[in-house]
Amino acid sequence: MHAVxxxxxxxxxxxxxxxxxxxxxxxGINPIINLFDEYAIxxxxxxxxxxxxxxxxxxxxxxxxxxxxxxxxxxxANEAVLISDAxxxxxxxxxxxxxxxxxxxxxxxxxxxxxxxxxxxxxxGQFGPALARFxxxxxxxxxxxxHELTASSIVVDRALEDTLETVESSLPVVVTAVKDLNxxxxxxxxxxxxxxxxxxxxxxxxxxxxxxxxxxxxxxxSDRVPPPPRPSGEMIxxxxxxxxxxxxxxxxxxxxx
Amino acid sequence: xxxxxxxxxxxxxxxxxxxxxxxxxxxxxxxxxxxQEWDRKGASHDAGMAEHMIPVIKRMGxxxxxxxxxxxxxxxxxxxxxxLAVVCEELERVDTTLRVILSVHTGLNSLAVFQWGxxxxxxxxxxxxxxxxxxAAYCLTEPNAGTDVAGMQSTAVLEGDHYVLNGEKTxxxxxxxxxxxxxxxxxxxGKKQRGMTAFIVERSFEGVETTPIxxxxxxRAGNTGSVVFKNVRVPVANRLGDEGEGFKIAxxxxxxxxxTVASGATGxxxxxxxxxxxxxxxxxxxxxxxxxxxxxxxxxxxxxxxxETSRMLCYRAGWLKNQGIRNTRETTLAKWHATVESFNAxxxxxxxxxxxxxxxxYPVERYLRNSRGAVIYEGTRELQELLQADFALEERSYKALxxxxxxxxxxxWNE
Ligand SMILES: Cc1cc2nc3c(=O)[nH]c(=O)nc-3n(C[C@H](O)[C@H](O)[C@H](O)COP(=O)(O)OP(=O)(O)OC[C@H]3O[C@@H](n4cnc5c(N)ncnc54)[C@H](O)[C@@H]3O)c2cc1C
Numbered sequence: 001m002h003a004v005x006x007x008x009x010x011x012x013x014x015x016x017x018x019x020x021x022x023x024x025x026x027x028g029i030n031p032i033i034n035l036f037d038e039y040a041i042x043x044x045x046x047x048x049x050x051x052x053x054x055x056x057x058x059x060x061x062x063x064x065x066x067x068x069x070x071x072x073x074x075x076x077a078n079e080a081v082l083i084s085d086a087x088x089x090x091x092x093x094x095x096x097x098x099x100x101x102x103x104x105x106x107x108x109x110x111x112x113x114x115x116x117x118x119x120x121x122x123x124x125g126q127f128g129p130a131l132a133r134f135x136x137x138x139x140x141x142x143x144x145x146x147h148e149l150t151a152s153s154i155v156v157d158r159a160l161e162d163t164l165e166t167v168e169s170s171l172p173v174v175v176t177a178v179k180d181l182n183x184x185x186x187x188x189x190x191x192x193x194x195x196x197x198x199x200x201x202x203x204x205x206x207x208x209x210x211x212x213x214x215x216x217x218x219x220x221x222s223d224r225v226p227p228p229p230r231p232s233g234e235m236i237x238x239x240x241x242x243x244x245x246x247x248x249x250x251x252x253x254x255x256x257x
Numbered sequence: 258x259x260x261x262x263x264x265x266x267x268x269x270x271x272x273x274x275x276x277x278x279x280x281x282x283x284x285x286x287x288x289x290x291x292x293q294e295w296d297r298k299g300a301s302h303d304a305g306m307a308e309h310m311i312p313v314i315k316r317m318g319x320x321x322x323x324x325x326x327x328x329x330x331x332x333x334x335x336x337x338x339x340x341l342a343v344v345c346e347e348l349e350r351v352d353t354t355l356r357v358i359l360s361v362h363t364g365l366n367s368l369a370v371f372q373w374g375x376x377x378x379x380x381x382x383x384x385x386x387x388x389x390x391x392x393a394a395y396c397l398t399e400p401n402a403g404t405d406v407a408g409m410q411s412t413a414v415l416e417g418d419h420y421v422l423n424g425e426k427t428x429x430x431x432x433x434x435x436x437x438x439x440x441x442x443x444x445x446x447g448k449k450q451r452g453m454t455a456f457i458v459e460r461s462f463e464g465v466e467t468t469p470i471x472x473x474x475x476x477r478a479g480n481t482g483s484v485v486f487k488n489v490r491v492p493v494a495n496r497l498g499d500e501g502e503g504f505k506i507a508x509x510x511x512x513x514x515x516x517t518v519a520s521g522a523t524g525x526x527x528x529x530x531x532x533x534x535x536x537x538x539x540x541x542x543x544x545x546x547x548x549x550x551x552x553x554x555x556x557x558x559x560x561x562x563x564x565e566t567s568r569m570l571c572y573r574a575g576w577l578k579n580q581g582i583r584n585t586r587e588t589t590l591a592k593w594h595a596t597v598e599s600f601n602a603x604x605x606x607x608x609x610x611x612x613x614x615x616x617x618x619y620p621v622e623r624y625l626r627n628s629r630g631a632v633i634y635e636g637t638r639e640l641q642e643l644l645q646a647d648f649a650l651e652e653r654s655y656k657a658l659x660x661x662x663x664x665x666x667x668x669x670w671n672e
Contacts, residue, residue: 015258028258074275187279189321189334193671196272 001053001151003044004104006115006131007072008034009065013120022224033068036116038184039177044114045076046182047149054078056110058103060088060096066200073195074187081107085204087212092219093122097130099215102208104135110172112154117142117176128176138169141176258534261527261564262346268339268572276325276336277343283320284351288313292352292478296623299477306433306469307354307480314358314434318389322348323362327371328670331379332387335670338578342520342571349521350528353627354479356521360635361430362386364517365395366439369510370457372662373498382437382457394435395514396426396484397507403428404640406504407449411442413456413491420444420496422456422464422489428634432467432482436460439510440486441503453503457495464489475626498660505658512585513662515592515635516574522595522631523567529599529606529624530560536610536619547609556605563602567595581664583655586648593641596631603628 012032017025033041041057048055057072059065060083069080083103091099104110113135118125132139145157151171158165159178205211236246251257262277295309317323326341327333334340341363348355370383385391402408411424424442438458445452458465469482498506534557537548547553570591577584603624607614614621632638647653663669
């Protein structure tokens with residue numbers, strides 16, 4: 001089995017600050033692997049281990065996204081590819097999916113692609129479905145359990161808003177992972193030592209056979225505002241009886257209860 | 258937010274950065290959420306032996322932290338000695354008890370076996386310790402002998418192919434959890450320091466008994482206790498080094514243990530600083546965040562100065578270890594400075610937090626209590642001060658050792 005995992009490097013959420021000129025303050029950002037992608041990596045590793053398979057991680061991003069790829073390698077992935085090109089700076093989810101689909105076709109012999117259900121920075125949730133469309137493969141979104149993965153088929157549970165669904169699909173397929181699909185492992189210290197010096201191949205747009213014209217629309221962010229600060233809490237004083245009474249009353253008033 | 262660990266590229270590389278992230282992730286996910294509860298539990302007089310630490314130590318072993326700087330052929334992860342500092346910084350940034358494990362298990366015990374042990378001893382003891390399958394402790398201090406090591410009373414008498422060990426060690430970290438003890442005792446009391454010998458003693462040997470100490474000011478989430486040896490028969494094969502080398506072994510072990518303590522204290526200063534910066538932005542008095550007041554700024558600035566000087570002193574000591582250069586002077590300087598300043602940083606962190614800092618709802622009072630021990634153990638503040646002057650006045654110098662701590666050699670560590 002050859003699994004590809006799509007990994008996006010995103011800012012850790014509480015590390016993002018917006019500058020007065022509406023830019024993201026890059027100095028304070030702590031870059032991490034998108035939370036949902038960590039589950040995707042772990043799931044791919046577990047199934048690859050069972051079948052003696054291969055895991056390749058792909059990231060589309062700036063050069064420093066190699067940090068996330070190296071972490072995935074230290075977790076146990078076999079290969080990594082960075083897709084980085086100045087022309088991709090403002091690419092949206094659709095364009096990104098098109099480029100990654102081309103990269104996956106270039107790799108060839110891929111049986112399954114795992115990605116997170118969405119990224120914690122842009123939160124569009126479009127990447128996985130769009131990738132499946134560009135590859136022409138079935139998609140299994142919001143997967144919270146993989147029951148079975150064979151050379152030709154997969155059985156998963158999908159967590160939908162008000163239903164749980166068990167679905168079977170043929171391969172190749174695109175799977176998007178939700179939180180708690182598994183427990184992502186820590187990088188291995190031995191592998192950290194190996195991968196820290198390992199060069200990671202970088203592909204530009206032309207390496208995957210695309211040009212700027214193929215990307216479709218680009219996205220420009222016209223305004224950025226930080227979320228309003230949370231109003232400060234209210235302390236309820238008195239003995240336990242009084243406190244509980246006052247608390248319940250407030251919860252009823254605010255229609256929580 | 259400033260990354261306090263950035264811009265140390267002249268000592269650290271990408272490997273260390275990945276190691277740091279992994280250890281931080283572990284400590285923040287698997288220990289930080291429970292530490293307040295464990296620390297509170299440890300304050301009670303029937304706290305037991307900190308059993309909650311057993312799975313934590315096991316996990317640290319599986320992840321390779323406990324053998325971080327041990328060569329791969331001995332079960333370690335093969336990082337250099339700076340890697341050990343990084344692990345200690347990140348562990349103590351969350352809680353001192355985590356770093357104490359590295360200090361006694363890795364710094365004081367495993368590295369001593371690595372430096373002084375024969376091949377058989379390394380296979381039998383170092384390998385399972387580096388993998389974290391067995392836990393190790395270091396027994397030097399006795400009820401009547403701490404700083405004055407020569408005042409110890411434990412004895413080991415050779416009888417055929419065994420030594421018979423008798424004595425009591427106290428204030429031993431991990432006493433109740435450890436499988437292996439590095440013990441120093443007199444084989445010839447008349448020769449004073451030259452009459453001491455080191456032994457590897459297993460808990461399973463008959464006559465080894467341990468009891469936890471309760472009522473500690475700090476490191477409450479961890480285990481500290483006494484170890485009594487009553488006619489324990491220790492095979493000659495378990496003598497570490499030669500007869501009479503025990504004092505040297507104990508002191509070189511401290512060169513490594515103190516390095517872990519200093520690095521950990523650096524992590525504690527960082528934790529105190531981070532907590533203080535956060536609070537300084539949140540808390541308002543007289544209509545402005547308290548961080549706007551100059552006297553608060555001064556406390557923050559001092560923490561920063563001491564964080565960075567401690568870190569640099571530690572990395573220099575680690576760099577010397579990597580080169581295979583003796584570093585007692587540099588290591589004790591780092592240990593003295595970092596531990597004293599970690600106490601001061603925690604103290605100021607409480608000040609910045611006002612009354613809230615006086616409560617265990619915030620972590621800073623725990624930092625203060627935890628930092629205090631390191632000003633005493635592995636050589637008191639006074640001992641480190643004396644050492645500095647002794648070196649400067651040429652009253653102390655290095656004598657060649659039969660076994661030096663091997664310089665870091667990447668190829669050899671990867672074998
Ligand atoms: C939490 C904790 C964990 C510990 N873990 C271990 C462990 O794992 N293994 C182990 O072997 N020990 C351990 N110890 C013991 C520790 O190493 C000793 O407490 C330390 O060496 C000091 O010895 P002491 O307590 O007997 O103090 P003493 O030696 O009695 O010293 C008392 C005071 O006198 C001062 N003093 C002594 N001699 C001089 C001098 N010549 N000049 C100036 N001042 C002097 C000291 O600085 C100190 O202030 C631990 C201690 C603590 C608190």
